[in-house]
Amino acid sequence: MYTKKKVVAMLLAGGQGSRLYALTKNVAKPAVPYGGKYRLIDFPLSNCTNSGIDTVGVLTQYQPLVLNEYIGNGQPWDLDKMNGGVHVLPPYESQAGASWYEGTANAIYQNMNFIRRYDPEYVVVLGGDHIYKMDYSKMVDFHIANEADCTISVIDVPLAEASRFGIMICDENNKVTDFVEKPKEPKSTLASMGIYVFSWKKLEKYLIENENDANAKREKGEAWSKDFGKDIITSMLRDNQRLFAYEFEGYWKDVGTLDSLWEANMDLLSPSLPLDLHDKSWRIYSRSSYVPPQYIGNNAKIENSMIAEGSVVDGSIDFSVLFAGVTVEEGAVVNYSIIMPGAVIKSGAVVEYAIIGSDSVIEGGAHIGRSPELVENKDDWGIAVVGHNVTVSGDKSVEPKQIIGENI
Amino acid sequence: MSVNYNVLGLIFASMHDTSVSEITEHRTMGSIPFGGRYRLIDFPLSNFVNSGISSVGVITKANYGSLLDHLGSGRDWDLARKNGGLCLLPPYSQNGGMYKGRLDALANIWSYVEHSKAQYVVLANCDVVTTIDLNPALIQHKKSEADITLIYGRGYYDDEKNKNTAILQLDEENIVNDVLLNPRMKGEFNQWLEMLIISKDLLKQIVFESVSKSTFSFTREVLQNKECGYKIMGYEHKEMFMRIDSKESYFAANKRLLDSDARKALFKPKMPVYTKVGDNAPVKYGLESSIKNSLIADGCIIEGTVENSILFRGVKVGKGTVIKDSVIMQGAVIGNNCKLSEIITDKNVEIRSDKILNGSETYPVYIKKNGRI
Numbered sequence: 001m002y003t004k005k006k007v008v009a010m011l012l013a014g015g016q017g018s019r020l021y022a023l024t025k026n027v028a029k030p031a032v033p034y035g036g037k038y039r040l041i042d043f044p045l046s047n048c049t050n051s052g053i054d055t056v057g058v059l060t061q062y063q064p065l066v067l068n069e070y071i072g073n074g075q076p077w078d079l080d081k082m083n084g085g086v087h088v089l090p091p092y093e094s095q096a097g098a099s100w101y102e103g104t105a106n107a108i109y110q111n112m113n114f115i116r117r118y119d120p121e122y123v124v125v126l127g128g129d130h131i132y133k134m135d136y137s138k139m140v141d142f143h144i145a146n147e148a149d150c151t152i153s154v155i156d157v158p159l160a161e162a163s164r165f166g167i168m169i170c171d172e173n174n175k176v177t178d179f180v181e182k183p184k185e186p187k188s189t190l191a192s193m194g195i196y197v198f199s200w201k202k203l204e205k206y207l208i209e210n211e212n213d214a215n216a217k218r219e220k221g222e223a224w225s226k227d228f229g230k231d232i233i234t235s236m237l238r239d240n241q242r243l244f245a246y247e248f249e250g251y252w253k254d255v256g257t258l259d260s261l262w263e264a265n266m267d268l269l270s271p272s273l274p275l276d277l278h279d280k281s282w283r284i285y286s287r288s289s290y291v292p293p294q295y296i297g298n299n300a301k302i303e304n305s306m307i308a309e310g311s312v313v314d315g316s317i318d319f320s321v322l323f324a325g326v327t328v329e330e331g332a333v334v335n336y337s338i339i340m341p342g343a344v345i346k347s348g349a350v351v352e353y354a355i356i357g358s359d360s361v362i363e364g365g366a367h368i369g370r371s372p373e374l375v376e377n378k379d380d381w382g383i384a385v386v387g388h389n390v391t392v393s394g395d396k397s398v399e400p401k402q403i404i405g406e407n408i
Numbered sequence: 409m410s411v412n413y414n415v416l417g418l419i420f421a422s423m424h425d426t427s428v429s430e431i432t433e434h435r436t437m438g439s440i441p442f443g444g445r446y447r448l449i450d451f452p453l454s455n456f457v458n459s460g461i462s463s464v465g466v467i468t469k470a471n472y473g474s475l476l477d478h479l480g481s482g483r484d485w486d487l488a489r490k491n492g493g494l495c496l497l498p499p500y501s502q503n504g505g506m507y508k509g510r511l512d513a514l515a516n517i518w519s520y521v522e523h524s525k526a527q528y529v530v531l532a533n534c535d536v537v538t539t540i541d542l543n544p545a546l547i548q549h550k551k552s553e554a555d556i557t558l559i560y561g562r563g564y565y566d567d568e569k570n571k572n573t574a575i576l577q578l579d580e581e582n583i584v585n586d587v588l589l590n591p592r593m594k595g596e597f598n599q600w601l602e603m604l605i606i607s608k609d610l611l612k613q614i615v616f617e618s619v620s621k622s623t624f625s626f627t628r629e630v631l632q633n634k635e636c637g638y639k640i641m642g643y644e645h646k647e648m649f650m651r652i653d654s655k656e657s658y659f660a661a662n663k664r665l666l667d668s669d670a671r672k673a674l675f676k677p678k679m680p681v682y683t684k685v686g687d688n689a690p691v692k693y694g695l696e697s698s699i700k701n702s703l704i705a706d707g708c709i710i711e712g713t714v715e716n717s718i719l720f721r722g723v724k725v726g727k728g729t730v731i732k733d734s735v736i737m738q739g740a741v742i743g744n745n746c747k748l749s750e751i752i753t754d755k756n757v758e759i760r761s762d763k764i765l766n767g768s769e770t771y772p773v774y775i776k777k778n779g780r781i
Contacts, residue, residue: 036690277689285687290680293444293705302699308690309706
């Protein structure tokens with residue numbers, strides 16, 4: 001017996017995050033650390049719980065161990081429920097055979113039975129790799145008020161960047177008239193945030209149609225796909241369904257690349273940032289580690305930084321984000337960098353404009369990254385990255401844009 | 409650590425409340441905030457859990473609202489269990505009114521102990537802060553066939569400063585010959601750490617005999633009474649311990665955590681100290697912040713100078729403010745250009761801009777909960 005739910009959320013967390021490379025070798029992208037004590041998936045999960053959505057399916061596929069362990073029974077997000085709660089949904093084998101998720105729409109298609117158990121009116125489809133605070137219940141209300149079949153949340157982006165996104169073209173009532181994926185000449189600046197509200201019966205119909213069409217095409221040897229933007233939204237527009245754009249105002253950051261992950265962390269140090277992690281009315285929850293408060297030593301010099309519990313800092317820190325259990329020894333320098341959980345920066349090491357992965361060790365004398373002012377050709381500059389569990393010995397340096405995945 | 413169903417843990421959350429009467433005005437000894445993010449009860453609770461003891465009763469007395477809030481279902485200590493787990497035992501006395509001593513308290517909650525399948529009981533208080541694996545003490549207790557094993561540590565005692573201290577006199581075989589309560593002495597002594605091991609059967613016998621005689625004090629009636637003829641053994645805990653028996657010792661114990669050896673002794677990676685999860689953001693340090701030798705919990709926003717201090721969760725320190733040698737509990741909001749030294753602020757204190765407050769090491773200024781200055 002399952003109680004009926006008005007809204008069920010489906011969180012697409014299968015992404016490999018191949019552009020995050022060294023940081024996603026062994027973890028799925030939604031499990032990538034962010035902001036001192038969070039992982040990317042904390043944002044959609046906390047948004048769900050704060051929006052009153054208590055039933056969430058998390059679709060995993062790539063390197064799920066860390067992510068599964070992290071989500072656990074969902075208790076940190078208050079999603080350990082007798083009715084509903086968070087459920088990790090990996091691909092599975094059925095009588096028809098086993099299959100990996102073949103696209104975002106197919107992932108939901110394969111889990112329609114999970115959704116049907118709760119007999120929802122609406123299904124919210126979310127990604128696991130964006131940083132933002134959003135009240136999904138307001139978006140659902142907007143969807144209901146418009147008698148929509150699908151509502152897509154959009155954000156106004158600069159025209160110059162619009163060709164990187166899926167762009168919505170709307171009439172004066174926010175009704176979507178056209179959708180173009182990464183247009184060369186964008187006709188609008190409303191970018192899809194990859195957040196959808198569907199009326200479940202409609203979504204169910206289109207998921208089944210898309211599945212059958214794509215499979216038929218595959219048998220004929222034609223090109224096929226099973227994706228939300230490309231297939232479901234396009235088909236619904238073709239059939240003149242009611243699609244609406246829900247305009248979001250606030251901080252929204254895609255962290256698809258190492259540079260944008262670094263930027264998103266640096267954003268937290270800006271005094272004018274519209275993303276307040278200290279706001280108690282919309283907390284971002286995360287699974288805590290059982291470590292004592294951070295200790296700042298006698299030789300420390302700390303300015304404009306964010307530091308998480310369990311860290312021991314006796315060096316110099318400026319414009320940086322330090323995660324839980326990081327050690328920065330006396331005489332070590334960390335500027336404009338992100339140091340992930342458990343990493344050790346030894347005395348005499350310099351880390352600038354860099355990302356240091358979890359549990360890595362930077363020996364004294366090593367130099368990671370460089371200030372953009374010291375690089376002649378600006379195209380040569382970028383963030384230096386040391387992956388997880390990597391030791392950089394004292395006589396080595398890691399140059400801008402260089403990515404280190406093994407001990408050097 | 410696998411689960412040890414044969415041992416029951418009992419914690420006296422209110423024992424010696426009156427020795428820190430200002431801080432316990434609205435709470436029990438067990439719910440006194442300590443070390444930036446903990447409450448005193450986290451230490452005995454975590455010691456039990458890390459020793460595999462997952463059935464724990466917490467005996468409360470008065471003012472236990474904050475304790476209930478802190479402990480909840482016991483989930484944060486992994487004690488929300490079907491078998492055993494955490495059980496809160498509210499005050500009740502068969503004689504009417506509040507219970508009078510450890511024995512009276514035990515008599516009143518005895519049905520809880522009786523229902524436990526455990527053969528041994530470990531009793532602990534909240535006023536001694538230490539991290540201990542109880543398994544070696546349990547092994548010694550069984551091997552030595554002792555009736556009672558008292559866990560003790562060697563440390564400095566001064567009768568003019570210390571309260572609630574039982575000094576043990578031991579022979580070469582660690583048998584306790586005498587227990588002196590607050591004797592007029594100074595120096596290094598073997599001090600009972602308010603933890604003991606006893607079999608459930610013997611404890612039952614002692615508790616019900618004492619009820620029939622209207623005697624209530626475990627220390628006086630059992631430990632100091634040689635006529636009982638019990639074999640009482642000592643077990644030495646060789647690591648650091650800190651007794652909270654006054655506002656000054658509370659202040660000093662917090663500040664002792666600025667010493668890395670003290671932190672290593674208390675916060676062992678394999679024996680984490682569990683506490684209620686706060687869901688606070690990491691600490692944010694502003695453009696002109698300067699921090700030296702301080703312990704700082706999550707959720708703080710610091711724009712001023714902090715030295716030799718302990719800041720609990722969610723403390724805000726304004727620009728130009730200098731805090732030295734102080735203990736600032738959860739949720740304090742301190743304005744700009746204040747100068748504070750040697751003070752203890754209880755929870756949610758507000759200090760408006762431009763204030764100057766100075767205490768002294770031996771007499772810290774204490775500002776009570778929700779105080780406004």
